[in-house]
Each structure stands twice: as C-alpha cells, then as structure tokens.
Amino acid sequence: MATSVSLLTLPSSRIISHVLTPVPSKPKAPIVLLSNSLCAPLATWDHVVPKLTSxxxxxxxxxxxxxxASSVPADLSSTTFDIIADDVRELLNHLSISRVHAWIGVSMGAATGIVFAAKYPNIIGKLVVCNTISCSPLKAGGPDIFEPMIEAARRTGSMEETAQTILERWFSLDWMSANPDETRRVRQIMLTTSIDGFETCCAALRSESFDLRPLAEKAGEGIDGALFIVGENDMDLPEHMLQLRDGVKRGLSKKDSMVSVGFEVIKNAGHVSYIDAHDQFVTVITKFLQQWDSRTSMSQRH
Incomplete structure (x- = not known):
C-alpha cells in the first residue's frame, strides 16, 4: 500500500513523520491513532489501516x-515518554485534531498512550493498550534487555543483527517459516530505524522515570474506556498488563464511563499481534472501537 508521509518540525527542531489516512466518503470520520513499538515504523500497520478505514x-x-523519517535529539539519552507524548500533542494541534476516537498503542506506543492520557485528559476517547511493560527494567529489578541490542548495533554499524534479534522476540520461528513474505516485509520496515533512533527510544524505555504504575489511575480518569490486549506467547507481560488494567479501571470508576475496561489474550500471538494474528487482532479492536461514545461521534476537528 502506497503511503504518503508528511513531516512536521516540532518546537524542539526535531521532525516527526506521520500519515493521516481519511475515509473518502466520510470527511468527519472519527480518528484512530496508531502508536508503534520500538523498531516498528508506521508502515508496519499498513495491513491494518484499510481494515479500519473500511x-x-x-x-x-x-x-x-x-x-x-522522524529525527532524533542531539542528546540520545534525553528521550522520555513525557517528551514523546508532548510530540504527539504538537502533532494533533498541527492537524487541528481536538480529540481522537481511540489510541491504539503497542509496546512503547501503549506506554506513550498511558502517559498521554494522564498528562492530557479528555483527548483520547478509548485507549487500547497492547503488550507493554509497566516500567523500566531498572524499576522492575530485572536485567536490561536493551543495552546488549544497542551494543550489537553500534558494534556492527548496522541494525541488521538487532532487527533479527527483535524479530525472534516478536514472532515464533514456526510463524516466520510459515510466513516468509510477511517476515521479509516487516524486517525491511524495521531496518528504516536508525541506530541513533533505536538508542534514543531505548533511553525512554530504560529511563528511571519510566513507570506507568502510578499513572494508570489518572489515565483512566481522562478516557471513556480501555481495552488491554496481550499476545499469548509474549513472555511475562500479562502480569504487567493486569496491573495496569486495574489502575485504569480505578480511574474509570470515578467517572460515568459508558465503556468498561476489557482484557483480551490473542491466541498464538507474540509481541506485535496486529501482524502475526492480524485477523484476530482486527476483529477484537473493531468490536471495541464500535462501542458508542457520544463525544467522539461528533466532529473531532476544531
């Protein structure tokens, strides 16, 4: 699918690349924002977009x-989820979007969604949180999985080895063997991530400030409903996700929400289930997105 990418220069002088795909027959269609995983540029969603526009x-x-085509800061260690959330706020302002029907985030995109909802309430209608950790490895007391991948990329001067490592974390070898064309497509998109880009986004994930647990309840207060999705094969993430779900649920309970908090396990899926369990993922999110929301049924443009 041909994708026409637009570029916005942010107040920080960095560039954020983006694509807004309309519904031709519906000029004021509700907007769904898709927020990506580490090493997953926006083209990884290409098969999902036409399903949503239809x-x-x-x-x-x-x-x-x-x-x-997004650029990096001069200081690669400076990126945090607060900064990324601010970038998205600038993007929405630039596009004159006052509210999105839903934010669908995967991994670091899901983490950004929770930070954004807590920081900028009542802009996101429904929040879909997919396959994210709840805090940095430092906060969790676990090993730093990001440092070895950064070192490998720096050592070889290429993202090839790191991309392969991530692919094998995302998907099973059986799935990759059975889907060589899709594996190849995703790998080529991943390789449009620069080494600097990988390191600066890892900085956000490794940051001592990265902890969604105290933000989840506040995020829940600023949205109308949430859905948590985890791939069945994605390591220990269900524990992280359930903890975040409970926090968001507490926040939603403080308001008259028309949509509850759901939790779905995508069978036989890994970290990016919109790829390796595409049909099941689309079915689950479409059902959730179609639940009525009076505020997002109206025009979302200023």
Whole structure:
C-alpha cells in the first residue's frame, strides 16, 4: 500500500513523520491513532489501516524518534515518554485534531498512550493498550534487555543483527517459516530505524522515570474506556498488563464511563499481534472501537 508521509518540525527542531489516512466518503470520520513499538515504523500497520478505514475510521500514524523519517535529539539519552507524548500533542494541534476516537498503542506506543492520557485528559476517547511493560527494567529489578541490542548495533554499524534479534522476540520461528513474505516485509520496515533512533527510544524505555504504575489511575480518569490486549506467547507481560488494567479501571470508576475496561489474550500471538494474528487482532479492536461514545461521534476537528 502506497503511503504518503508528511513531516512536521516540532518546537524542539526535531521532525516527526506521520500519515493521516481519511475515509473518502466520510470527511468527519472519527480518528484512530496508531502508536508503534520500538523498531516498528508506521508502515508496519499498513495491513491494518484499510481494515479500519473500511469500518469508517480515519487513521493517524506517526513514527517514533529515529524511526522512518522522524529525527532524533542531539542528546540520545534525553528521550522520555513525557517528551514523546508532548510530540504527539504538537502533532494533533498541527492537524487541528481536538480529540481522537481511540489510541491504539503497542509496546512503547501503549506506554506513550498511558502517559498521554494522564498528562492530557479528555483527548483520547478509548485507549487500547497492547503488550507493554509497566516500567523500566531498572524499576522492575530485572536485567536490561536493551543495552546488549544497542551494543550489537553500534558494534556492527548496522541494525541488521538487532532487527533479527527483535524479530525472534516478536514472532515464533514456526510463524516466520510459515510466513516468509510477511517476515521479509516487516524486517525491511524495521531496518528504516536508525541506530541513533533505536538508542534514543531505548533511553525512554530504560529511563528511571519510566513507570506507568502510578499513572494508570489518572489515565483512566481522562478516557471513556480501555481495552488491554496481550499476545499469548509474549513472555511475562500479562502480569504487567493486569496491573495496569486495574489502575485504569480505578480511574474509570470515578467517572460515568459508558465503556468498561476489557482484557483480551490473542491466541498464538507474540509481541506485535496486529501482524502475526492480524485477523484476530482486527476483529477484537473493531468490536471495541464500535462501542458508542457520544463525544467522539461528533466532529473531532476544531
């Protein structure tokens, strides 16, 4: 699918690349924002976008720093989820979007969604949180999985080895063997991530400030409903996700929400289930997105 990418220069002088795909027959279609995983530029969503537009949703995608055509800060260690959330706020302002029907985030895109909802309440209608950790490895007391991958990329001067390592974390070898064309497509998109981009986004994930647990309840207060999705094969993430779900649920309980908090396990899926369990993922999110929301049924443009 041909993708026409637009570029916005942010107040920090960095560039954020983005694509807004409209519904031609529906100029004021509700907008769904897709927020990406580490090393997953926006083109990884190419198969999902036409499914959403066929259901009447316009789709906004953006690239993380150093992914696709987005640029990186001078200080690669400076990126935090607060900064990325601010970038998205600038993007929405630039596009005159006052509210999105839903934010669908995967991994670091899901983490950004929770930070954004807590920091900028009542802009996101429904929040879909897919396959994210709840805090940095430092906060969790576990090993730093990101440092070895950064070192490998720096050592070889290429993202090839690191991309392969991530692919094998995302998908099973059986799935990759059975789907060589899709594996190849995703790998080529991943390689549009620069080494600097990978390192600066890892900085956000490794940061001592990265902890969603105290933000989840506040995020829940600023949205109308949430859905948590985890791939069945994605290591120990269900524990992280359930903890975040409970926090968001507490926040939602403080308001008259028309949509509850759901939790779905995508069978036989890994970290990016919109790829290796595409049909099941689309079915689950479409059902959730179609639940009525009076505020997002109205025009979302200023």
């Amino acid at each position: 259901e009447g949703f316009a789709v906004l995608r953006y690239d993380q720093p150093g992914h696709g």
